[in-house]
Structures are given as structure tokens and as C-alpha cells.
Amino acid sequence: MTAGDRKRRTTEADALCTAAYEKADAPTTGLALVAVGGYGRGELAPCSDLDVVLVHEEGVDPGAVAADVWYPLWDSGTRLDHSVRSLPEMVAAGAGDLKVALGLLDVRHVAGDPNLTLRLRGAVLTAWRRDARDRLPDLQRLVTSRHELLGELAHLSVPDLKEAEGGLRDATVLNALVASWLVDVPHTDLERSRQALLDVRDVLHATTGRATDRIAPETWPDLATGLGLEDERSAQVHVRELGRRIGHISRLTWRRVDAVLARPRTGRRARTPDLAPIGPVLALSGGEVVLASWARPAEDPLLLLRAAAEAAERDAVLAPATAARLVREGAALPEPWPDAARQLLVRLLASGRGLLPVWETLEETGALTAVLPEWERVRLLPHASAVHRYTVDRHVVETCIEASTLIRDVARPDVLLVAALLHDIGKGGLVEHSVAGEPVARTVATRMGFDADGVELVARLVRWHLLLSTTATTRDPEDPATVDLVAGHLRDAESVTLLLALTEADARATAPKAWSTWRASLVRDLAARVLASLGGDGPAAAPDEPEVDASALLGDAPVGLAVEETGDGVRVTVVAPDRIGLLADVAAVFALQRAPVRAARAWAQDDLGVSVWEVADAVVDAAVLRQRFDAVVERRVDPTARLRPADRLGLDPTVVVRPEASRGATVLEVRAADRPGVLHLTLAALATLDLSVRSAHVDTLGPQAVDVFYVQESGAGSLSEPRAAEAAHAVRDVLGGDLRLLVTIGHE
Structure with missing residues (x-):
């Protein structure tokens, strides 16, 4: 046909x-x-x-x-x-x-x-x-209602070739949008996919002998024969791929319609779109992240991941032409990946609902193969279980989206998100998929540049990602043997906490009822018992700080600065006479410079304050940093006013006060969406209370800043409970007074 x-x-x-x-x-x-x-x-x-x-x-x-x-x-x-x-x-x-x-x-x-x-x-x-401007919103509501009612052609167990999202009806609507002269679509790709889907419908009619658009499960073998395909699996992949491609074009086009309708009616179309720069070579244009014409993709292997992360975090479209150009001209990522590449991937995976359209663009343009060639193993693979509402690849993306809401609950959100991405990578073979997936996950995590502990965690989560759910629903959690079984496989408290989050994300992505109150209570109860058997998950004491030749670095200057290239960024060492507020001022310098801090350590050494900052993808000049530092110290610049967040971004911040974690100080753990100014605002709030930060341990894990501060009273020791609560609430206020704050004060 x-x-x-x-x-x-x-x-x-x-x-x-x-x-x-x-x-x-x-x-x-x-x-x-x-x-x-x-x-x-x-x-x-x-x-x-x-x-x-x-x-x-x-x-x-x-x-x-x-x-x-x-x-x-x-x-x-x-x-x-x-x-x-x-x-x-x-x-x-x-x-x-x-x-x-x-x-x-x-x-x-x-x-x-x-x-x-x-x-x-x-x-x-x-x-x-x-x-058209008046009618398209109504048409969009009709389309959305139909999609919600019938589902996606790419994922339905009984696909509807005409009415489902990505079906022939959507192709007709796309041609109507083009006829409005308000937007355009990739005609060649759309028409090729539409004609191929019409071929499928013709064979379906000829096979069934009636006018139907629904492919019943028993029809796939005859459909494969009529289409000249190898087998039933090939027919399913062919049809679902066509539906996904048309669906992707449809979603992209409607985003463009939204952008057009949001513009004022001028009576004529603008000759050039508005461009909002995102860094040196990316820009936001009409709701799409695009690449500047002067960009040199061959010189920056991180550019594809950066463009994808920026688009997803902004809930914007990654322009297909940009993704295609980055595939065509971009440099391959080195192996293992630099830390900055892995951080960008984690940012992408943690972006929430913004991930889905960007991931689709990466798939449709072939860009995903360059980042994760193993994805082909699960691409458009149907689930064997009818309880799943999506094919394996889409289920994995939905799991990442669900996991992005749980990163506040774990110490390693980067491990959680990559494990969510890889948890079903072993499906499609004869070996049980968690067993088959473990070596694949280990290989991928190694290539992504995780250290040995990170690789082991990712592989362990993939291998045992069904352990909590199956054990909690089939074994007696009060039997010590049940707890010993789970603890023996997971080995440590960190793995238990990560697996609990992955289990919830996996279930929520499966189907609305897969994470029922009953199942959640069973799983959480089992996890709590296993954690208790492993000794809990309290933080370790502050590690010993390295020695720095601070006096030589400082000399006679009021501040000593050293900048060292590290391959994927710079390391900046700062030395100055120790005082309350010193660390806040140094943090302000990097925030005002818009230099992305990946990690930092700070401590007191004799009467000097020493801090070491790992800065990613930034041109940092020591002389410029000194000038900014002087301006901040002399209060010629008010960093707090400039950096205070104007609105809510990302997940709500959490503050945990742990008095049991140190005998000489109170440990304050702050987790918040990573953005310029978070560290400075937190430290400035503590300085305002005349609190001294004995040491600081700053890390950025994907989109989340995880900052741990060892705080003391000026000239004294750890904080009293009221003072600890006061410090926590002060941090809440500067990070956004309207945000929910979780304050947990632990006791021995």
C-alpha cells in the first residue's frame, strides 16, 4: 500500500x-x-x-x-x-x-x-x-482535550492511528496551522511521516477488511507482513516512531503558535526575532534556545549538553536546527567526561517537565546517540507488563522527571538522576533486566566521569532497583531475615536512601496507582528498618583541612589570591585576615562575577581565613577579583541587594541543623536551587547574627547547591538550640521569605 x-x-x-x-x-x-x-x-x-x-x-x-x-x-x-x-x-x-x-x-x-x-x-x-489569532486558542484546547482523552500513539497498547496524539488528525491540524501563515513546520519530515502513517492505515484496512484506525494486539503480525517488515516488534517500532515524530512536530509547532500569539498585534510580522543572550553563543528566541551564527561547536564538546540543559531549565524548546547543527559540527565528548559535562547532564535530568520536549528533540535529531548510544537498546521498546502506560524509553524519562522532585531527600542527586536514566537500560533481552542493566550502567557511569564510589552506587541502584518494592510487598518486614536480605544487597545507608527515592520515582512514572498509599507505606517502613540496621545516615565529622602556605600567598597585601587552571575550569585560593563576614564577601565576588562555583572549602588557619574555590567554565582574572573584593569590603557595592532572589526558582530550599555532628560547632546543612548568590546570601545572614563559620564545605550536584557550614558563636563554641533555630530562619528569609523551610534540629 x-x-x-x-x-x-x-x-x-x-x-x-x-x-x-x-x-x-x-x-x-x-x-x-x-x-x-x-x-x-x-x-x-x-x-x-x-x-x-x-x-x-x-x-x-x-x-x-x-x-x-x-x-x-x-x-x-x-x-x-x-x-x-x-x-x-x-x-x-x-x-x-x-x-x-x-x-x-x-x-x-x-x-x-x-x-x-x-x-x-x-x-x-x-x-x-x-x-486565525482568535481561533487557534480554541483549536489548541480541542487538540489538548483529544490528547488527554486518547493518549499518545507512540505509547498506547492499542494505538489509534487517527485520533491519538501524533496521529493523522494532528498532521491535518499542522497543515491548518501552516495555512494560517502564522507559523511554519518542517514540511519534508512531516509529509514523509504522514505518508508512512497513511500506508499503515491502508494495510490495516486491507488486513481487517473494515474502516478502523485502531491496531489491536493480534493485528501486529499481519501488519508487519503487509508493511514488509521483519516481525511484530519491527512493526510496533515503525508505527510508534512515526507517531512520536508527528507528536514532536505538533508540540514544537504549538509552542511556536504560543510565542506568536503572545506578541502584540502589529499588523506585520517582525523581520528578525528578539534574541535574549544565554552566555556567549546561545540565545533565547521566540521560546527556543538557538545557537549564534558565530559559534564554533567543534571547539566546545560541552555545547550540546549546555544548550539542552538551558532549554530544559527554562521550559523552552531546544531548536531542532540548533541540535542538528551541534550533531553535525560538534566535537565528541572526551572519555571519561569532564566534571562539567556530567554536571550539565544532571542539570538536564533534574529540570522537571522541561526535560521531555528537549529529550524528544535530542532523539529526533540524532543528538542523543552522541551522548548516550546505549539508549538505542530501549528506544520505543514496549513494556511486557500492561500496567505501564508508556514504552520503556518514555517511562525512563518520566522516572527522571519524578526523581527531580526528590533530590532534596538524598545526598547524591547526581547519582539518583543518572540511576533513574539507566534503571531499565537492560530491558529487551532474555536476561532479567536489572541483572543485564548493571554492567551497562557501570560502563556508562564510568564514561560519564563518576569516581569509583559514584560508579558503584549507580550500578548498585540499577541492579537492585526493584528490591525495596518487591521485598516490601512479598516478605514480612518484621522478620529480621527480611531486613538482613535488603541490607546485605545495599550495604550502606546512602544506598538505601537513594534506592527509596528511585523506587518512588519509578513507581510514579509507571502508572498513577503504582505508588499507592499502601505500597508507599510498606516500602518506607522497610527502608526505615534497613536504615536502622545499618546505623542511620548521619553526617560524618568535618574532614581535616589541607595546609596552605597562606603567609606567602598573602604577603603584605590585604588579600592573597591565586588562580590555577584545572583543565575544565580554574581553582582560586583566597587568603585574608580572618573575621566574621569574610567568607560572605568572597562568595559575593564570585556571584557578582557570575562565575559558577562547583565546589568550595573554607577553614581558619591560625589567624587567617583560607578558602579554595573550584570554578567551572569561567575566565577568572586575579586582578579583577581583587578589585571586586575591595569594592565589596569597602561597601562601594552592596552584593546582598543585587543578589537577593526576586522570585521562586526550583524546589524549596531545606535547612537541617545537626548539633550532634560536631562537638565544637553546630553543623548547618543548606540545600537550594543552584543560582548566583545563594552562598553569599546564606553566609551574609550568618554574619549578620555575629556567627562565625569555622569551616565550609560547598558542593554543586546538578541543579542543587549542597552547602555544609560548621558554625560557632563568636569567641565561643557550638550554638544553643534557640540560636541554631534563629540561624536557620535567617537563612530561610534571605533565600526567599515565601518559601517553605524544613528545619530539623537533631539530638544525640
Whole structure:
């Protein structure tokens, strides 16, 4: 079944209709027989109806002509959907009903007065383009409602080729959007996919012998034979891939429609789109992240990941042309990846709902293969269990989205998110998928540049990602042997905490009822018992700090600065006479410089304050840093006013006070969305309370800043409980007073 067969069926139908029209002795002017819908597009399937309308001028009475046209068609056994309307009635019907309007956009002359058909087409198109800005929001609501009701063609167990998201109806709507002249679509890719999906429908009609758009499970083998494909699995992948591609084009086009409708009505289209720079070579244009023409992708292997992360975090589109160019011209990532590349991937995975459209663009443009070639193992792979609402690849993305909401609950969000990405990578083979997936996950994590502990954690989570859920629902959690079984596999408290988060994310991504209150309580109870058996997960004491030749670095200057290249960034060492607020001032310098801090350590050494800062992807000049430091210290610049967050970004921050973690200080653990100023604002709040930071341990894990401070009273020791609470609330206020704050004060 090909486009040639559809053309032949259309030609035969045209001949049948023309003969009936001529036999009816219909007038040659003022009356026309036109085809609409699929027949108007020339896309007749073997069992399709003929959608025809007898259109007449207002002063022309079709009278008995109509019956004389319909009867021969009925007698021939043709399935007919017919009506009789005047030209003004046709235009009015299109104006009053969006579905009618879409059908009229495909009107095609069959017999009678061609000038009348031409006038009808002109009137319909003129009205559609004139009213498009007002009608497209209603059309979008219809499309969204249909998608929510019927689901996605790429993931349905019984796909609907026409009405599901990514089906033929969406392709028709896309052509209507193009006809509005407000947006454009990638015509070649859309038409290729649409024609291939029409081929599938033709084979489905021929196989079943009836006009159906739904592929029942038992139909796949015959469909594979009719399409000339190897087997049932190949047929499923073929159909689902077509649906995913059309769905992706549809979502991208509607985002562009939103951008157009958000612009004021100027009466003319702008010659060039507005560009909002994102760094030196990326920009935001019309809701899409694009690449500057002067960019040199071959010189920056991180550019693809950076563009993807920026788009996902902004809930923007990664422009397909940009992704395709980065694939075509970009440099390959070195192996193992630099830390900055892994951080960008984690930022992408932690972006929430913004991940899905960006991930689709990476898949559709072939960019994902460059980052994760193992993805091909699960691409469009159907789940064996009917409880899953998505194919394996989409389920994995949904698991990452769910896991992004749980990163506050774990010490290693980077490990959690990469494990979520890889947890089902072993599916599709004969070996149990968690067993098959472990070595693949180990290989991928090693390539991504995780250290040995990180690789082991990722591999362990993939291997045992079903352990908590299956054990909690099939074994007695009060039996010590049950706890020993889980503890023996997971080995440490960190793995238990990570697996608990992964288990929840995996279940929530499976189906709405897969993480019921009952199941959640069983899993959490088992995890709590295992954690207790392993001794809990309290933080370790502060590590010993390295010695720095601080006096030599400081010399006679008020501040000593040293900048050292590290391969994927710089390391900055800062030495100055120790005082309350020193660390806040140094943090302000980096924040005002917009230098992304990956990690930092700070401590007191004799009467000096020493800090070492790992800065990623930034050109840092020691002289400039000194000038900014002087400006901050002399209060010629007020960093707090400049850096205070204006609105809520990311997940709510959490503050945990742990008095049991140190005998000489109170440990304050702060987790917040990583953005410029978080560290300075936190330290400034502590300095305002006249609190001394004995040491600081700053880390950035994907989108999350994880900062641990050993805080003391000035000239004294650890904080009292009221003072600890006061410090925690002060941090809350500066990070955003309207945000929810979790304050936990632990005791031995």
C-alpha cells in the first residue's frame, strides 16, 4: 500500500462521482460537487467513506439534481457521507465549527462549476487566515482535550492511528496551522511521516477488511507482513516512531503558535526575532534556545549538553536546527567526561517537565546517540507488563522527571538522576533486566566521569532497583531475615536512601496507582528498618583541612589570591585576615562575577581565613577579583541587594541543623536551587547574627547547591538550640521569605 494506491483509489472515486454528476444532467454553472476531508486530500484508504458536498450559488436550486447524483453512488456500493449547501452556508459553517473549518481547508473540485469551487476555497482560506489569532486558542484546547482523552500513539497498547496524539488528525491540524501563515513546520519530515502513517492505515484496512484506525494486539503480525517488515516488534517500532515524530512536530509547532500569539498585534510580522543572550553563543528566541551564527561547536564538546540543559531549565524548546547543527559540527565528548559535562547532564535530568520536549528533540535529531548510544537498546521498546502506560524509553524519562522532585531527600542527586536514566537500560533481552542493566550502567557511569564510589552506587541502584518494592510487598518486614536480605544487597545507608527515592520515582512514572498509599507505606517502613540496621545516615565529622602556605600567598597585601587552571575550569585560593563576614564577601565576588562555583572549602588557619574555590567554565582574572573584593569590603557595592532572589526558582530550599555532628560547632546543612548568590546570601545572614563559620564545605550536584557550614558563636563554641533555630530562619528569609523551610534540629 503506497501513495500511488491512494492516488488510484482517488482517481477511481473521482471518475465515479463525475459520471454520476454528468448523468444527473446538472447545470454547468452555479453548482459544483466538491470533496472534503480525507477524500479532498486524495488520501482514500481501502475502506474510507467519500466525503462530498454539493455546493450551489444562493440563486440556484439544486432540486432533484442532488438525489440524481447520490443514487448512482449508493447503488455502486460506495460508502457516502454527503450534504447540500449554498456557498454562504459553507463559509458560515466553517466560521461556526472548527472541525468543519479544518475539513473545508482541504476542499477539492470534483465536478460542475470550477469557478464556484475556486471562490469557495478563496473564501474559506481568507476567513481562516483573517481569524486565525482568535481561533487557534480554541483549536489548541480541542487538540489538548483529544490528547488527554486518547493518549499518545507512540505509547498506547492499542494505538489509534487517527485520533491519538501524533496521529493523522494532528498532521491535518499542522497543515491548518501552516495555512494560517502564522507559523511554519518542517514540511519534508512531516509529509514523509504522514505518508508512512497513511500506508499503515491502508494495510490495516486491507488486513481487517473494515474502516478502523485502531491496531489491536493480534493485528501486529499481519501488519508487519503487509508493511514488509521483519516481525511484530519491527512493526510496533515503525508505527510508534512515526507517531512520536508527528507528536514532536505538533508540540514544537504549538509552542511556536504560543510565542506568536503572545506578541502584540502589529499588523506585520517582525523581520528578525528578539534574541535574549544565554552566555556567549546561545540565545533565547521566540521560546527556543538557538545557537549564534558565530559559534564554533567543534571547539566546545560541552555545547550540546549546555544548550539542552538551558532549554530544559527554562521550559523552552531546544531548536531542532540548533541540535542538528551541534550533531553535525560538534566535537565528541572526551572519555571519561569532564566534571562539567556530567554536571550539565544532571542539570538536564533534574529540570522537571522541561526535560521531555528537549529529550524528544535530542532523539529526533540524532543528538542523543552522541551522548548516550546505549539508549538505542530501549528506544520505543514496549513494556511486557500492561500496567505501564508508556514504552520503556518514555517511562525512563518520566522516572527522571519524578526523581527531580526528590533530590532534596538524598545526598547524591547526581547519582539518583543518572540511576533513574539507566534503571531499565537492560530491558529487551532474555536476561532479567536489572541483572543485564548493571554492567551497562557501570560502563556508562564510568564514561560519564563518576569516581569509583559514584560508579558503584549507580550500578548498585540499577541492579537492585526493584528490591525495596518487591521485598516490601512479598516478605514480612518484621522478620529480621527480611531486613538482613535488603541490607546485605545495599550495604550502606546512602544506598538505601537513594534506592527509596528511585523506587518512588519509578513507581510514579509507571502508572498513577503504582505508588499507592499502601505500597508507599510498606516500602518506607522497610527502608526505615534497613536504615536502622545499618546505623542511620548521619553526617560524618568535618574532614581535616589541607595546609596552605597562606603567609606567602598573602604577603603584605590585604588579600592573597591565586588562580590555577584545572583543565575544565580554574581553582582560586583566597587568603585574608580572618573575621566574621569574610567568607560572605568572597562568595559575593564570585556571584557578582557570575562565575559558577562547583565546589568550595573554607577553614581558619591560625589567624587567617583560607578558602579554595573550584570554578567551572569561567575566565577568572586575579586582578579583577581583587578589585571586586575591595569594592565589596569597602561597601562601594552592596552584593546582598543585587543578589537577593526576586522570585521562586526550583524546589524549596531545606535547612537541617545537626548539633550532634560536631562537638565544637553546630553543623548547618543548606540545600537550594543552584543560582548566583545563594552562598553569599546564606553566609551574609550568618554574619549578620555575629556567627562565625569555622569551616565550609560547598558542593554543586546538578541543579542543587549542597552547602555544609560548621558554625560557632563568636569567641565561643557550638550554638544553643534557640540560636541554631534563629540561624536557620535567617537563612530561610534571605533565600526567599515565601518559601517553605524544613528545619530539623537533631539530638544525640
